Amino acid sequence: MIVHVPPVLMYHQVDEKPQSTPIARVLTVTPSQFSSELDYLAAHHRRAVGVRDYLDALAAHRPTNDMVIVTFDDGYADQYTRAFRILRQHHDRATFFITTGNVGKINHLTWRDIGIMARAGMSFGGHSVEHIDLSQLTKAEQSQQIAGSLAALRAHLGTRPVVYAYPAGAFNRMTETLLAQQHVELGFTTDPQFEIGDLRRYEIPRIRVEGGMPLDAFGAALATPPARRYALRALPLQPPQRLQARQLTQPQP
Ligand SMILES: [Zn+2]
Incomplete structure (x- = not known):
């Protein structure tokens, strides 16, 4: 089966406060920026969805060509107080990748927040226990994370x-072997080397949405994600292997 992989947006924090460090400024969008980006997607007839919505559509053989997958990393508290509120106002959804060891800590989501978001249709994925670089760990340590x-x-x-x-x-x-053993269907990276060539199930690239990104740059990033140009073979889940991708013959929206 050939399936379409939509563009995948990556966010971290949504906060109107000025950020004190360069990295925080890059990783933080204002509520108005996030809201404008969801408006942009709607105006361009794109549905903002979570990964669960995408996988459900694939399973039901429903179209995915109009989807844009929205993801948030690290489980910051403002993902409940701001991002979730804005998503609901727009009738949109997203997937939140949670560093579970930080749940309930200061400035992070609580399990109560996560439960409320899940019941409202948001989906969740793993992002390790302690936010550690998996590539530097032993097998046992990676498995634990x-x-x-x-x-x-x-x-x-x-x-x-x-x-x-x-x-x-x-x-x-x-990492890929361990994800397969845990029956994980898709793994998401930010490493730009995976933006070209064949797509693999556990090497799905994402588009980083940066704080202060102009809307035309957001649109340009959406229009050219390499993932959009490829189809991914071999869903549903199989053991890790090179998934043969090929350029779609039909242009995708
Ligand atoms: Zn992270």
């Missing part, structure tokens, strides 16, 4: 998460 975060989400949400995002985008072949 991956399985631990997925188990915590399952325990609190009652459903098994099937998606994972790598802290700092870093992973290795062992």
